[in-house]
Amino acid sequence: MAKRARTTRIGISDVASKAGVSLATVSRVMNGNFSVDPQIADRVRAAATELKYQPNPMGRNLARGKTDTIGVVVPDLANPTFQGVLRGVSRAAAQDGYRVLIADSSEVSSEEAVLAGEARRRCDGVILCAPRMSPAELQELAPSLHPMVLVNRTTEAADSPCVMVDYGQGIQGLATHLAQLGHTRIAYVAGPESSASNASRLAGLEAFSQTHPHIELVFLQSGSTFEDGHESASDVLASKATGILAFNDLTAMGLLSSLNERGIKVPEDISVTGFDDIPFARYTTPPLTTAAVPILSVGEHAWEQMRELLDGAAPAQSRQVFQPHLVARGSTGAAAASSGH
Structure with missing residues (x-):
């Protein structure tokens, strides 16, 4: 029996490529936004016609009406931190009669614009959680997503409130904790290069270096997952x-696991810190020293800002910043006297 050929649905990314414009421009044209240059708009419509692109009529109608649904785009649903943000958003939104549609970009920045646009067409607004796209892409896309709230990113685009965590301050607190324990050579196992919170941590460590010139900092490339942390052990020991x-608790846990497999004792031989204080952090062996982030509150405040936008009001606070706090546990201890540092 012959297999039925699979049909690939033409999307806005195909139209954007054909017309030589950005995804945001296609989105604006398809939603009837008249701010686009008429010649460019004609080119987009011609490309859409040639490709036989059919916008989802249900999605477009829902986006223009009221769906009582909010889209939340996250870079990695497997990360408990993003799960916490979603829990905070969904619980708070549910109290106001709203549901949440979730999209996971799987750390692929090129997918974010597509997912965000699709979510906006189906929902009353979009919350972008730690988007990986570049600042220029984010600023260009923002108007077509309004109402939009950002989590752990900012943009110059108007009417785009944000909820931030001060990762720079948090990493300085962890580095200071290690310095006070006598560690003079400290390694930072970095997160994804496209992560804005990783950039904030790097800026925080630069500030830490200015006030602790006797501390030697080493920077190691890694990622954001348990597997990334596990694989970083060789570089850490070298x-x-x-x-x-460690960039976050997940990478710290992966590192702890790999160090244990190699017979390296924590904290006797080496001290390890995480970041976020996810629920599992206190149950590692040894329990993980970390910087606690009020992640449920981050999600709740993101919804509060979104609700104000939906009501047609400017948020009372367009930029809400949360400060992490140090939680010292068993994974950090005094630097070994035999280390030679």
Whole structure:
């Protein structure tokens, strides 16, 4: 029996490529936004006609009407931190009679614009959680997504409130904790290069260096997952650092696991810190020292800002910043006297 050929649905990314414009421009043209240059708009419509692109009529109608649904786009649903943000958003939204549609870009920045646009067409507004796209892309896309709230990103685009965590301050607190324990060579196992919160951590460590010139900082490339942390162990040990700042709790846990497999004792041989204080952090062996983030509150405040936008009001606070706080547990201890540092 012959297999039925699969048909690939033409999307706005295909139209954008054909017309030589951005996804945001296609989105604006398809939604009847008259701010687009008429010649460019004609080119987009011609490309759409040639490709036989059919916008989802249900999605377009819902986006122009009221769906009582909010779209939330996250870079990695497997990360408990983003799960916490979603829980905060969905619980708060449910109290106001709203549901949440979730989209996961799987750390692929090129997917974010497509997912955000699709979510906006189906929902009354969009919350972008830690988007990985570039600042220029974010600023260009923002008007077509309004009402939009950003989590852990900012943009110059008007009417785009944000909820932030001060990762720079948080990483400085962890680095200071290690320095006070006598660690003079500290390694930072970095997160994804496209992560704005990773950039904030790097800026925080630069500030830490200015006030702690006797501390040697080593920077190691890694990622944001348990597997990334596990794979970083060789680089960590090669760095000869006695104190380790992992990008987040997941990478710290992966590192703890790999160090245990190699017979390296924590914190006797090496101290390890995480970031976020996800629910599992206190149950690792040893329990993980970390910077606690009020992640449920982050999600709740993101919804409060969105609700104000939906009501046609400017948010009382267009930029809400949360400060992490140090939670010292068993994974950090005094630097070993035999380390030579």
